[in-house]
Amino acid sequence: MRIVIxxxxxxxxxxxxxxxxxxxxxxxxxxxxxxxxxxxxxxxIADEDTLKKTVNLIVKELEADQRTRLKYLVSAYLVIxxxxxxxxxxxxxxxxSLDKRLSQLExxxxxxVE
Amino acid sequence: MGRSLNSLFQFCxxxxxxxxxxxxxxxxxxxxxxxxxxxxxxxxxITATLLFISIYLIFGYAQVEKTMLEAQKIFYLHVSAAMxxxxxxxxxxxxxxKYLIKRKPxxxxxxxxxAEIGLVFCTxxxxxxxxxxxxxxxxxxxxxxxxxxxxxxxxMYVGYFILRSALTEDKRKIYSAVLGxxxxxxxxxxxxxxxxxxxxxxxxxxxxxDLLPTMLHTWMTVLAAFVIxxxxxxxxxxxxIKTESRYEVLRQKHLQELN
Numbered sequence: 173m174r175i176v177i178x179x180x181x182x183x184x185x186x187x188x189x190x191x192x193x194x195x196x197x198x199x200x201x202x203x204x205x206x207x208x209x210x211x212x213x214x215x216x217i218a219d220e221d222t223l224k225k226t227v228n229l230i231v232k233e234l235e236a237d238q239r240t241r242l243k244y245l246v247s248a249y250l251v252i253x254x255x256x257x258x259x260x261x262x263x264x265x266x267x268x269s270l271d272k273r274l275s276q277l278e279x280x281x282x283x284x285v286e
Numbered sequence: 287m288g289r290s291l292n293s294l295f296q297f298c299x300x301x302x303x304x305x306x307x308x309x310x311x312x313x314x315x316x317x318x319x320x321x322x323x324x325x326x327x328x329x330x331x332i333t334a335t336l337l338f339i340s341i342y343l344i345f346g347y348a349q350v351e352k353t354m355l356e357a358q359k360i361f362y363l364h365v366s367a368a369m370x371x372x373x374x375x376x377x378x379x380x381x382x383x384k385y386l387i388k389r390k391p392x393x394x395x396x397x398x399x400x401a402e403i404g405l406v407f408c409t410x411x412x413x414x415x416x417x418x419x420x421x422x423x424x425x426x427x428x429x430x431x432x433x434x435x436x437x438x439x440x441x442m443y444v445g446y447f448i449l450r451s452a453l454t455e456d457k458r459k460i461y462s463a464v465l466g467x468x469x470x471x472x473x474x475x476x477x478x479x480x481x482x483x484x485x486x487x488x489x490x491x492x493x494x495x496d497l498l499p500t501m502l503h504t505w506m507t508v509l510a511a512f513v514i515x516x517x518x519x520x521x522x523x524x525x526x527i528k529t530e531s532r533y534e535v536l537r538q539k540h541l542q543e544l545n
Contacts, residue, residue, distance in 0.1 A: 179334075183338075183341060187341075187345075190345075238355075238356065240421070241354075241355055241356040241357040241421065242356055244357050244360070244417055244418070244420065244421040245356050245357055245359055245360060247417050248360040248363070248364070248414045248417040248418060249360075249363065251410075251413045251414055251417065252363050252367070252410050252413070252414055255406060255409055255410050255413065256406075256410075259406045259519075263519075263522060263523065263526070266526055267526055270526060270529055270530055270533065273533060274529070274533055277533065277536060277537060277540065280540060281536075281540055
């Protein structure tokens with residue numbers, strides 16, 4: 173039972189950790205990508221600054237959206253994991269209390285009870 | 287070559303006849319099958335492996351859905367849990383009927399175990415659903431047909447346990463079996479709710495968003511993992527409450543001897 177709880181704990185921690193690590197694209201990367209596209213396709217960009225700002229805003233918005241989606245995803249998985257864990261702990265306690273009562277009865281009767 | 291093939295054949299035949307003998311002697315009924323599975327621990331290993339594979343498939347194999355993107359991955363656990371609820375309450379329904387016919391205490395114990403685990407899975411459905419709904423429908427809860435009927439189902443099985451704890455030993459089994467049978471009739475209502483009431487929120491049966499092959503494989507694996515997890519929990523819970531009931535009998539006997 174403990175192994176299950178520890179292993180599942182590790183999985184959940186890994187899940188939360190990977191959800192937090194959303195790759196972010198900063199302004200320098202946006203600028204680099206625009207320059208790259210410009211040199212490769214030879215598109216004539218009239219107002220480069222406006223374009224960079226617009227692309228940067230779009231990237232930020234997309235990242236925020238992704239963070240929101242991941243927040244919901246991780247919350248749902250966390251809730252499911254918590255319910256399972258609580259149920260497993262309850263089962264474990266029920267089993268422990270039963271074991272105790274059985275050994276007490278064994279002592280009282282001085283006969284092994286299966 | 288011929289001799290070694292012959293000995294291999296003999297070995298396989300021996301193994302096969304041993305397995306048949308084992309199955310016939312050990313799996314006399316469902317209860318002995320549960321006992322064997324409990325002691326062999328095979329089911330536990332399979333469940334753990336399948337759950338690990340499921341997690342990998344969800345995050346590493348299944349494609350991201352086009353409209354809901356990453357949030358759609360809630361689907362795999364949410365829908366699989368809902369299917370497992372049907373199975374668990376179905377088991378409760380069958381063994382409640384069996385108990386009313388044969389009055390075998392083991393049937394009652396199995397029905398209770400299934401109801402308890404079904405309630406756990408139903409709780410998961412009711413908790414993970416609103417999180418998904420908040421993203422997809424921008425509301426935590428709405429009194430839509432499927433949501434409401436699922437809540438009613440959950441409440442009925444909570445009532446099942448309240449009834450069991452409130453009644454005396456002799457009445458408990460019969461009344462709870464009757465309630466188990468009545469409560470199960472809500473399962474088809476939950477399943478066909480989107481068809482009966484034509485709700486716009488939950489997709490209608492059979493018209494779910496396009497499941498790509500990778501998504502379908504992942505869902506099937508998660509569903510299999512949940513079904514086996516249900517069986518494992520059923521075995522554990524059944525063994526525990528069976529031992530508890532045997533303990534009660536022994537304790538009563540011991541008290542009578544003392545008096």
